[in-house]
Amino acid sequence: MRLQNLAVLAAFVSVSYAQNLTAFANALQSLGATTFGSIASNLSSTPQGQTAIQTLLSGGNFTIFAPSNDALAAVPESVTSNSSALLDVVLYHVLPGSFSSSNSSTPFLMSATFPNHTLGRTLLNSTESEGNVSQVLAWTKEGNTISFLNQPTNVSVVNSTRVEGAQIDIYLINGVLTSPPTLTALVSNSTNTTSLGGLLNNTFIAGSDGSNTTLGNYLSQGTITAFAPINAAFSAIQSSLSSLATNQSGLITVLQNHLINGTALYSTEIANNTSQTSAAGETLHFSTNSSGTFVTSGSASAKIIQTDLLTSNGVVHLIDNVLVNLESDPAAASSAFASATSAAATETRAGPIAASATGPNSGSSTTSGGGSNNAAGALIMNLHSCTFSVATVISFVLGAYMI
Incomplete structure (x- = not known):
């Protein structure tokens, strides 16, 4: 210049x-x-x-x-x-x-x-x-x-x-940096997550106001952390998914137990023996050993095999197993989301992102938050108020989109 x-x-x-x-x-x-x-x-x-x-x-x-x-x-x-x-x-x-x-x-x-x-x-x-x-x-x-x-x-x-x-x-x-894509675009373009991509693209959700949108668009509102199972993880639990064919509430709870609502939790904020609250209100516990870092929900555990896949409204971490946890605590979910939203309002974004000593949505560790919106957060917590075909969801996960 x-x-x-x-x-x-x-x-x-x-x-x-x-x-x-x-x-x-x-x-x-x-x-x-x-x-x-x-x-x-x-x-x-x-x-x-x-x-x-x-x-x-x-x-x-x-x-x-x-x-x-x-x-x-x-x-x-x-x-x-x-x-x-x-x-x-x-x-x-x-x-x-x-x-x-x-x-x-x-x-x-x-x-x-x-x-x-x-x-x-x-x-x-x-x-x-x-x-x-x-x-x-x-x-x-x-x-x-x-x-x-x-x-x-x-x-x-x-x-x-x-x-x-x-x-x-x-x-x-030596290149121009590209800002993060949407959640749907990210998982659809990864060969490890084509099953999840098919699910997000082809599951249509009807809201109480009569509006229609895809599950991917639904989950792109507000800030979230997603622990996304790879294709092989879905394939490994076909019988468990099939048992949910008539249980929409159970399937939604399983989905919510893969999400942290209202904050983005990056790899630098995941420490050994710490915990977060899922969008279902259940504890997500993290542990690290010589084999890697694991996330546990209820009795289900998965290894985090790839971290920090950035999206326009948060972050995705790939895991090698589906966290089949049918338990939920709506009050805990609402409280965690409120804490995350409050922390985001005072978040300082200068310098490297790292775990802090205290903060929202956590057990013994926390995130720096990413900002969110109460209406958007309510969408994720109130996913149970929407309707869709559970059989269609499962067919996309285990059917044509499986590689």
């Missing part, structure tokens, strides 16, 4: 902001990320863009993942010519707080070694969820390479610098 291009933007900011903006432009130029700088400058044409840039240059700590010029050249014109879409792209590349493990002018990105992850909340809020969820970004280190998770193509960090006079670290990356 050429310095003379900053004149328009500088009119909207104070002298100190303008100084930071000049240093910001110089830092991007030193990395060869001039296209990203030009995009940031062009955002000044909208009030939302002006607000975002002033927030970034306010003097607080920020971490920016700036795509290279080559990476941004591949962004379709439908995005680059749409100021709103372009702003969303930029906001998903900016995280409040510091993620650096170095105080030098060349910062080094903090990163857990694979299979562990580092996660942070970006400035982008979800447009899919009523909960206004702060979208999360995840990355890990394998060998000497720091790469991002949940991306359609491999994206990694290739260089870094610190903005002179400001608390901003910039990391040059």
Whole structure:
């Protein structure tokens, strides 16, 4: 971004902001990320863009993942010519707080070694969820390479610098980061969860107001954590599922015991011998040993085999077994959701996501929450008020969508 291009933007900011903006432009130029700088400058044409840039240059700590010029050249014109879409792209590349493990002018990105992850909340809020969820970004280190998770193509960090006079670290990356998809899109596009994808896409729920929607859309409202059984897990319990063929209430309870309602629980917040409350009001207990991390509901237990699959309204963890628990406690579910909603209202999203000592919806551990909405939360808790064909649900799980 050429310095003379900053004149328009500088009119909207104070002298100190303008100084930071000049240093910001110089830092991007030193990395060869001039296209990203030009995009940031062009955002000044909208009030939302002006607000975002002033927030970034306010003097607080920020971490920016700036795509290279080559990476941004591949962004379709439908995005680059749409100021709103372009702003969303930029906001998903900016995280409040510091993620650096170095105080030098060349910062080094903090990163857990694979299979562990580092996660942070970006400035982008979800447009899919009523909960206004702060979208999360995840990355890990394998060998000497720091790469991002949940991306359609491999994206990694290739260089870094610190903005002179400001608390901003910039990391040059070789791709453009894609924000999380919906829950339905995520499980439908994974070869491990085609059974669940078929269930979410083809089970239609009728609400008390006569409206009709898919189960996937239903579960995309409000913030949730989902423990999603893989295809083989469904196949292994055919007899148990068949016994539920005439029991809609039981099937719904089983589904709810795979969900945490009102909060997103990431891998960095799951500790040994801790617990959460499911959307059915039952305890989800976590334990870790040399074989891995397990989640237990009632007498059913499953190993978590893949973590931190990000969605637009929460997070999914894949498990190797179906948690067939027919018990529920609506009062406990309602209380846990209320606690999660209250905590989300005061959530601080700067810096890495990690377990805290106290908080909502938990036994001996907690999450930092993701934000939610009372009406959306009520939808999940009141799933029993909806109607659908249990036989159809089971046929999708055990039938054509099984691989």
